[in-house]
Each structure stands twice: as structure tokens, then as C-alpha cells.
Amino acid sequence: MKRTIQILPDAVANQIAAGEVVERPASVVKELVENALDAGAGRIEVRIEGGGKRRIRVSDDGHGMGREDALLSLDRHATSKIRLAEDLRGVLTFGFRGEALPSIASVSRLTLETSPRDGLPGTRIRVKGGRITGVEEMARQPGTTMTVEGLFFNAPARARFLRAPAAEARAVSEALSPLTLANPGVAFDLVSDERTLLELPAVSELRARIAQLWGDEVAAGMIAVEGEAGGIRLEGWLQRPDLTRPGFRRAALFVEGRPFREAALLKAADRGYRTTIPREHRPWLVLTLRVPKGVVDVNVHPTKAEVRFRDRGGIEQLIERAVRRSLEQEGSAATLDRPTLPASMERPSSERPPAERSPTSSPAVVREPEAQMALFLSGAPTEDSDSESTRPETPAAEEAPETPRLWQVHSAWIVAEVRDGLLLIDQHAAHERILFEQIMERFERGGAESQRLLFPLTIRLTRAEYEMVMDMRGLLQRTGFEVEGFGGDTIIVHAVPAPHPRFDAERCLREMIEELTHGSELMRAATSQHERVAMSFACKAAVKAGDPLDDREIQELFDQLFGTELPFHDVHGRPTTVRLSRTELERKFGR
């Protein structure tokens, strides 16, 4: 009987592997750029023609290869990055499977030009459809240039699936972006048919790269995030809540400089934003993780877009908490200032030595809760204020009172004079945040206070409302409403909360019942029944715009707001506070 099972020739095996690794020009660029990064490149240039279908060239100034290595690199499973299976745990380089280059070579005409740093001669190897057609010596600067021409020339079925050159060029750019974010210290160029799509000089920090890639305004509107748990470090930048928008989102996740996709981790970041932004908003963010060996498995998928964490839950928690902590900071408040990047960062260039980095431009996440209040105490000793507040010629610093001066304006806002300028506080939004956190705490610890009524309220409801109230009686009681069914869809309220002197209990309860029964934008944003009740109560019970507050109430509101966990955001995802810095005021007045 004739044997039907055969070992595939290498060329066929490579073509099959290519199906996994190489889908389109963008994936070729990604593989080649990753190789360049692994080779320690400081500068990577990508040129594509015809969207990369005609030609892709990736050049780097990395450590290059000698002749033997160069030839070996074209063999399947030839890799410089691991030697034994044990090495697989803890692989931190991009490529290591040794699949990429042979795969690409098997479906294109590939030219590899490389020269090692140790002064040995360079090598040029030509490959066509996986077969080496020529090897020669050449003179070259240290580094490697890969030229891929006629992608899928020998696989017309795949070639047909490629899209128009413009679409492929866009895909190349999209594939390159995360790599540029992951490596701000590396200069990148992307030129498509003589048009420069990206020109990114090396910069010393991630935020500067974000500015290059997404624009100064986006970068200036980002706040630093930092965290650590179980040896895993998280750093990155988040969009300030008031600047988030619904719809299109840019988000990049890296582990050890490797971009990856993981919806669950993005969701964790979104959870950290909860109640500070409207539900449909999609914050832009860049998060980088540094992990000890063995915590992450990158050997999941040939394109390495996915990684597997040993303890994903722990990392989700780390991200959620770190995001939340950054949003507790004053920097996350909305501002009237023109968004500006720290002066030290405005012209990032490859020439700037890292040593010149200004300390103020590094992520300055304040962790102590007291530090929040320190912002308001004029004389409070914080590192960057010391010099200024002790300067005798600054009269403001001398006369500034211990606690900020507060005014109510238009019976709706509170203006606070703080060390660094002004805070404008929306009294309703602020009170909402205060009440929300109070109620949530009461749900956990108990202890609602409830004012008994001389004349119990009788409220007629619809059937649906009545049933909702009966279902939620316990929670309503813990907000302070003591409710009893009276039959016939009527309820009797014996006791009510008393959050402030102008509180209108009946109206508040009616509005809450309406909202809890029929739903609302806010109710859809809540994640639990507790949160729903707390949000609804906070929103309906808070002082309203138009309520005149006396000095004591203003002071109380201010103190309580800055005693909350997220003082700068109300529960609808609107800001409670808008900042206007002294610098901006001075600029506006031409000082």
C-alpha cells in the first residue's frame, strides 16, 4: 500500500506557518520591526511602496548579524532568543519562535542585508519563495535592512485578499503605532510611497511619544497612573475624565515593551473610571506593565498579540485601583487652562540626553490622601511650593489664609482661592459625590439617620413603581426612607433622610422611584442595585443649583467634598471642579 502520510518539505511548512504569521504587509512590518527592536536598534526606518504589496523595507542600526547567523536566521525555528524549552518561561524579546523570517521569505522575494557591530564584513542574502538564490559580501553600516518585495507573489490566493494600497498603508501605520509607544527611546520613520506618515525622533519618556503620535493636546490632557502589586509594576498615562469622548478610542497595553490586546484589562481600566465619566465614554490610555519572570506567557499566539498572565485577576485589580487612585488626584480635575505639556517636554528630540529630563515631567502621582488637602493650604510644605511660598516678595503667599477663601456665585457655584489659582466647584455635582459615597458607606456599615415625620407622607404609585418600592424597601430604608405598603399601590412614608436644610423629602422620593422604576442614563451606568439606589439618591437629594448656601454650608460642602474618594468627579461622569491656574490667569492678562 502506498504511503499517504509524508513529512512536508520545509518550504511548504514555512508557507503554512506564513499563513499564521503573515497575513498582510502590516504583519510583515510588525515582525521585522520587532526583530529590529530585539536587535537593540536606536533608529528604525520603514519604507513601503504600494501599501507594502510592492515593497517593504525595514532598516535598523541594531547589532546586526554575521554571515552564519544571517543564513541560519532564514531556517525555521532558528532563533537567537531561546535555546531550551526552559528558556520559554520568561521570554522578554519580541520574536523567539524562529518562525517569522522563514515564513515571510517563503511568500516573497526577500533581501537581507546585515552587518555586525564588530567590524566584520556585511552580508547580503537573496531569497525567492523560500529558496536562497544568492549570498554575497557587502559593505554596510552596522545594522540590518530587510527588503520584502512581491509579497504573496507565489500565493495568488492570499494576494487576492489584500486591500487597496491606501488601506494597507493605513494598516501598516496602525501596526507600527503601538511599537513606537512601547519604545519611546527609539526613533521611527514610516514613509509610504515618498509620503512621510510618521516621523518620531527618540524621546526620553512615554508622554512625549504620546504627544508625537496623538498630538500635544491629547498628551497634555493626560494624567499619570502608577501602581505596583506582587512585583508587577504599572505605569502609564490616562485621559483626564472631562476630556473623554464616546466612540473612537485609542488604547495601548504593553507588557515588557510588548504591545498586546486584552479586552479584560481595558475593562479593568474602565472600571477604575467608573462614575467619573459617562458610561459610553471611552478614555484613551497607555498602560505599561513590568513583570517578574514567569508571570506572563507570551507564547500563546504566533502574532503575539495576546499574552497570558498567571494571575490576570490580580493584574485587573492592580489596573483598576491604580486608575482610580490617579482619578483621586487634583490633576484629574477639569481645568480652564489651555492644555500644555511640561516646558521641559515641548520639543522632544533625539538629541536630548536622558539626563536632562526635568523631574516635574515625570509621572507625579501623589499617594497620600493628605496630599489632596495640601493643595489648598497655601503654606503647606510640598516639594515644589516651598521655594515659592517662602519668597517674601510674593504677597499672595503671605496673606493667603490657612483655609481657602470661598464664595458662592449665582447660587450654583463655589469659587475657592487655592495656592495655585482658583477652583470652581459645582455645588450640586459636589454634593452628589458626597452623598453617593456616604450612602455607599452606609450600605456597607449601616447607620443611616432618619427623621420621623409628624404627618406621614402618602404617595400613590403605579403598579410597577409600587412593586419596585416593595422590592427595594430594605435599601430605601438604609438611605433613610422608612416606607410601608398601604395597599392599592399606595405607600406611606414614616421617616425620611435629612441631608440638608432645603431637602424636599417627598419630591426626592418621587423622583427616585420614577428613576429606579423606569431607568435612566445614570441607572444604566450603575453596576449594582446598591449603586443604583445610591446614585439616584445622591442625584435627587443633593443641593440644587439655585439654592443659596450660607458660609457654613459652603465651608462644609468644600470640606466634605475633599474628604471623598473621588472629589473631582460627580456620579454622572461630570466634573465637580474646574481648575483655573495662576499661570493661566497670568497668561490671560498678558503677564
Place this chain on the structure above:
Amino acid sequence: MRFTITRQNLNEGLTAVSASISTKTTLPILSNILFRAAEEGVLEMSGTDLDVSVRLRVPAQVDEPGTLTAPGKKLLEIAKELPDEPVQVQTRADQIELRCGRAHFKLNGLPAEDFPALPSVSFDGGWTASGKDLLSLIRHTSFAVSTEETRPVLNGVLWELRDGEMRMVATNGHRLARMRIPAGPSLETTAQLIVPPAALQQVQRLFNAEDELRVSRDGNHLGFRSERTEVYTRLIDGTYPNYEQVIPKDNDRFALVERKPLESAIRRVAAVASDQTHRIRLQFGNDRVELNVLTPDLGEAHDEIPVSWEGDGLEIGFNANYLLEVLRYVGTDEVKLGFKAPERAATVEPVHAEDAPGMDYLCLVMPLRLVD
């Protein structure tokens, strides 16, 4: 219109009337005062904010009858600073001219026809009340009205006339104040009126204890009148809740306590109470009341003062502000507190010396409970 008036009379009239006109109005005419010289020797000045209206009659030498409205606040500012000499006032078209000594003013006014008509209340069917009684009733009750918009009847003070008594009651549903005064045999009227506190404020301001007031209801309006002064107000529609029903009759634990020491003890411990609910706890026992406050994140307070207590021990929570308010109006050196249970209304009453019966005054305060 032309008249001559003393500076004092002009000033007095303007002061009385201009306090009734609204400062924040979208209708310019409402910031004006209506002058009317119709009878010999009398000048009428009227002001209104559409809810409450005030009219004052002051002596003046009328040379030429007429009417005009003119800006109230401006006239008052001027009248305050005029020298003590007769003021000659004259109108030319819509302008009003004042001359006093060498001072001379011209102010633009508005025609009297544009001024809203004051409610016409006939005093034929009214009744008489002494200023002293009326002011005392108002003072002791009107502080307790509600400001919630959802129950408009509680935004007013209930004024009842029946069984030869005048009663006023006000409540916001958390505490209630009721005062009764015998009205004497002359009172035959029966009435139940819900009066806006703003009107009662004007009554307090414009009438004296010595005044004998004529009061009358006409449709939806109420009028107060003395010889020189009239106050009119819209009444609040609706049925006042049955307050008699909520006044506890079965309170069986009582405390007699010195008012001043109780007030200061409450004030002391309330400093540590929650700024929102002002909750304090009172624990009554044999011969003393303990006052306790425990506010998470802030701290705690304890104090005690002697009482003479009758009944089983009791622990009950209150909004300290409600207690303080009520104690302030009770007024006597000693007060009597009555209780039934920690979730039931407490009563606060003055304690009068046996030989000097005082006012019939009762306050209710509903407790503030901790829901666990």
C-alpha cells in the same frame, strides 16, 4: 398731584412701604411706590410684590389731588438724607419732583394706572385682634413653617379662630409649634386661614403691641388694618393636616428641666454632631439626662444635667437644631418634656409659676432615628 409733607412723615411712609416691595422683580413697576393724594390732609403710599401688599396713610397738606408711582428705593435714600424741613412734592407728567430747602430732585415715575390693584378686602365682616396677642402668636409659631415646595399648605401658618380662641400652628413635619390665646367674648367669628409667613412678617414689622387690628377675610385674601396701616395677603389654598391628631395624648414619661443649662449642654455636644443631621442622643434616667453624640470620622461628646424624671428610662435621638429652636421660644426658666417611645413625638411645654399662668404653648419634636 401736589402736596407738602414733613421729612419725618415721608421717611416713615417710605420705610414702611419699601420693605414690602421686591428687589428682584422683572416688572419695573413693582419696584415703585404708588402715591395717592385724594383726601384732604392724607397721603397714601402703597407697595406690593403681588403676594403681600402694604398701604400706609400719612399726614400731608394736599394742594392738588392726583396719583403717580415712583422708584421706592431711590426715594427712600433721598428722604433719609433730607434736611428737617417740609418737602414739597409735585408731579409733572410721569416725573416726580421733590424740593426741600435748597435740594431739588426729579425722578422718572410710571403712570398709576399700570400699578397692580391692591386686593379689595371689605372689613365689614371682620374681627378685631389685639396687636399684642397677634404678634405673640406669630413670633411663637411662624419659625416652624416648612420650606418644602411639595406641601404648600405647610409653607403657611395655620390661624384658627374658634371656641373663643385664637390659635396659630406651624410645622414642617419634623417639629410643630402651637399657641392658643383666649380671644375674649367679642370674637364670634370662626375661621381657618393658612397665611404665608412673609405676610406675617410684615404684620410683625408694621403693627405694634398697642394697636387694635381689624382683620378680615375676603375670598382668597386676608387684610389687616390699623388706623394708618394696611397689610393684604393672598391666602394659601388647601386643607391643613389634622394637627390635633398628632399631638400625643398618651405621653407617660416626663422631664422637668432648667431651660438654660439644657440649651447650653445641647449646644456644646452638638458641636461634635454631624453637620447634616445634627443628631444627638438623650438618655433620660432617674435624676438626670445624659447627652451623647457619636459622629464617625469626627468624634464623640458626653454631658449630663439634672432633671426631675417621671417614668421609665428612655433613650431618644433628635436633631439638635430643632430642640434648640423650640427651647428658645418656650421662654420659661423651666420646661417640661414629654415622651412615649423613641420613635414617637416628644412634647415641649413651658412651665409657669402656679400663681402666674402664662401662654398656652406646645411644641412637638419628632425624633431622629438611627436605622441599622
